[in-house]
Amino acid sequence: MRSTRTGHRWAAVMVAAILMMLAAAIAAPAQVFTSLHSFDVTDGAQPWAGLFQASNGQLYGTTSTDGGTNAWGTVFKMTPTGTLTT
Numbered sequence: 001m002r003s004t005r006t007g008h009r010w011a012a013v014m015v016a017a018i019l020m021m022l023a024a025a026i027a028a029p030a031q032v033f034t035s036l037h038s039f040d041v042t043d044g045a046q047p048w049a050g051l052f053q054a055s056n057g058q059l060y061g062t063t064s065t066d067g068g069t070n071a072w073g074t075v076f077k078m079t080p081t082g083t084l085t086t
Helices: 002-025
Strands: 045-053 059-065 074-078
Touching: none
Parallel strands: none
Antiparallel strands: 045 059, 059 074
């Protein structure tokens, strides 16, 4: 009787493991990278770190230089569609 219970437990563990593997194998939808803006020397150069999204939905970031004579860079705001304001 004891070996039958052990056999059932083993089978239940195997079924659970197989179900977990099958669930993990389901592919997640692919994510697509979209470039919103390419910096040129007129609006900054060398974006620094990542963007921060504020509660108003706008994206904010910095560049390490402004592309001209200013070595201090810029702070910019960008809409989710890519409209940039420095």
